[in-house]
Amino acid sequence: MTALIGPGAVKRLQSALDPRSLADPVTQLPPSGGSARPGSQAIIQLAQSVAAMSQATFTTALTIGELEANYALYCKAMRILVLEEKTIQQIRRSVCWHRLECLHQCLPRQYKNPEHLYFLLKRELNS
Template identity: 60%
Template sequence: MSAPTFTAALSIGELEASYPLYCKALRILIRDGLTRAKASRTVAWSRLESLHHALPRQYRHPEQLFVLLSRELTAAS
């Protein structure tokens, strides 16, 4: 059996179904202290970016999410 890869393009429906998971992953990355530059190289970031490009009125850019989630975690501390 071959190892899974992340090169296959997902449909918009698949991306939308996993949106909460990508946000949770981004929240964990922020909590762990990753910088925006390092977070931007993750699978979750690229999937969030794909969603934003496909449906910009419904989904924020990952940079905006990063800032919002960073503020949220800072305020909760």
């Protein structure tokens, strides 16, 4: 990975992340038909994998059914964070907190507020 870092590497990575260049990675080749600069193919592959990860991670919204199916997992994750003695501010930044909060906002009668769950877990572990 350190071979990719150098002068202009950030600009190359930003230009490789441009959606127009991701659609056709061949455009990164020189017009003369010769070989590309050393490392440019690796930058293109890195940019494509970053773009694929960001699409899967940030643009795919979970349904309520998917959130409900993973409720036990989110509670377990919060339990682990409480066991690790994380502060409530740190836990509020976690994925499990946001997912539990989403469930509570959508179905407040069925799912407790994550803050309430945090204090229940904290009390259970302290006793």
